[in-house]
Amino acid sequence: MNLPELKIGDLTARFPIVQGGMGIGISLSGLAGAVAKEGGVGIISAAQPGFNEPDFFNNSFGANCRALTKELKKAREIAPEGIIGVNIMSRGYYYDDYVKCAVEGGADLIVSGAGLPMDLPGLVEGTNVKIAPIVSSAKAARVLLNVWARHHKRTADLVVIEGPKAGGHLGYTREQVAEHANDGYEKEITEILAVIRTFEEKFDRKIPVVFGGGVFDRKDIDHYLSLGLSGVQMATRFVATYECDAAPEFKQMYVNAKKEDITLVNSPVHMVGRALLNPFVKHISKDRLPPETCFHCLKTCDPRTTQYCISMALIRAARGDVDHALIFCGANAWRVDKIQSVHDLMMELTADPE
Numbered sequence: 357m358n359l360p361e362l363k364i365g366d367l368t369a370r371f372p373i374v375q376g377g378m379g380i381g382i383s384l385s386g387l388a389g390a391v392a393k394e395g396g397v398g399i400i401s402a403a404q405p406g407f408n409e410p411d412f413f414n415n416s417f418g419a420n421c422r423a424l425t426k427e428l429k430k431a432r433e434i435a436p437e438g439i440i441g442v443n444i445m446s447r448g449y450y451y452d453d454y455v456k457c458a459v460e461g462g463a464d465l466i467v468s469g470a471g472l473p474m475d476l477p478g479l480v481e482g483t484n485v486k487i488a489p490i491v492s493s494a495k496a497a498r499v500l501l502n503v504w505a506r507h508h509k510r511t512a513d514l515v516v517i518e519g520p521k522a523g524g525h526l527g528y529t530r531e532q533v534a535e536h537a538n539d540g541y542e543k544e545i546t547e548i549l550a551v552i553r554t555f556e557e558k559f560d561r562k563i564p565v566v567f568g569g570g571v572f573d574r575k576d577i578d579h580y581l582s583l584g585l586s587g588v589q590m591a592t593r594f595v596a597t598y599e600c601d602a603a604p605e606f607k608q609m610y611v612n613a614k615k616e617d618i619t620l621v622n623s624p625v626h627m628v629g630r631a632l633l634n635p636f637v638k639h640i641s642k643d644r645l646p647p648e649t650c651f652h653c654l655k656t657c658d659p660r661t662t663q664y665c666i667s668m669a670l671i672r673a674a675r676g677d678v679d680h681a682l683i684f685c686g687a688n689a690w691r692v693d694k695i696q697s698v699h700d701l702m703m704e705l706t707a708d709p710e
């Protein structure tokens with residue numbers, strides 16, 4: 357059976373596959389453009405995209421907005437007809453300004469997680485830019501969409517459910533992650549879908565919902581579609597592609613990873629994250645690495661007490677200094693065994709299994 361298209365309002369992706377946003381510097385125009393060109397939805401991460409700009413250390417927001425604008429333009433050149441979105445963490449400083457920058461830069465879609473983006477509808481008002489919150493529970497979906505309905509008289513264009521097998525920061529405690537180690541989060545997905553249905557009825561429109569976290573192959577995609585989802589969000593598989601914007605050393609870490617190398621870390625933003633066990637993770641689990649400078653990235657981090665600077669740890673990762681960096685990954689990264697082109701990966705994921 358052919359995979360269905362993914363309709364997000366008046367936008368149509370040929371395949372129901374959203375490439376998850378990956379900061380810092382992992383999903384920029386190279387990856388997002390390639391995925392959009394192949395018929396998926398490409399997402400650029402707005403987490404410090406300007407880390408290579410000359411003024412990044414003393415003018416982070418200016419450097420980041422300039423870089424984000426350039427990345428959007430480059431992605432659009434790679435995929436003139438494709439869907440290009442931007443992932444912006446709602447707990448970040450300058451959230452409103454990043455949304456404005458992404459809208460002005462020509463993003464089709466804003467995806468926002470790491471907290472509930474209560475004010476997002478107001479920030480895109482008067483534009484045709486689509487909005488997609490990331491939620492992890494039925495309660496979060498209900499609270500957020502109720503606020504949007506009441507204060508903004510609108511609903512989401514797409515909802516992303518991020519499950520406990522995802523990479524990067526997780527919306528779960530260690531106990532919740534352990535509880536779902538052997539399932540696909542199906543019970544919660546069904547509950548979240550029931551909440552979304554009530555908003556579909558209220559607004560008399562379809563709200564597509566995609567699931568991300570551990571989705572690895574076509575079998576997984578078919579399974580999640582069978583639950584009533586409209587598609588999937590995938591990130592880990594896209595890291596191991598030539599077009600991914602990460603350094604080759606970062607990608608190779610995935611290829612070399614064994615199951616026991618995948619671990620959970622405490623992030624300075626008081627969330628649990630999933631990453632590869634390396635000398636950096638061993639160090640910060642015992643000793644503090646005081647930040648040399650503060651990039652004012654996330655409101656929930658206190659530079660005076662933080663165990664380490666997450667921005668610097670992720671910038672080193674993007675640059676390939678993999679022993680001194682935080683290598684975020686999904687729970688299935690150990691199953692990655694090669695680096696391939698986005699085209700080949702999309703073919704593999706979308707080919708009729710018969």
Ligand SMILES: Cc1cc2nc3c(=O)[nH]c(=O)nc-3n(C[C@H](O)[C@H](O)[C@H](O)COP(=O)(O)O)c2cc1C
Pocket residue numbers: 375376377378379380382401403443445469470490518521522523524525568569570571589590591592593595683684685686687688
């Ligand atoms: C290296 C890496 C970096 C990530 N960074 C972010 C991020 O900055 N913001 C975000 O919302 N999600 C982030 N994620 C989560 C992904 O967007 C995605 O939802 C999730 O990883 C999907 O699960 P999968 O990796 O098993 O496919 C990251 C994931 C990875 C692997």
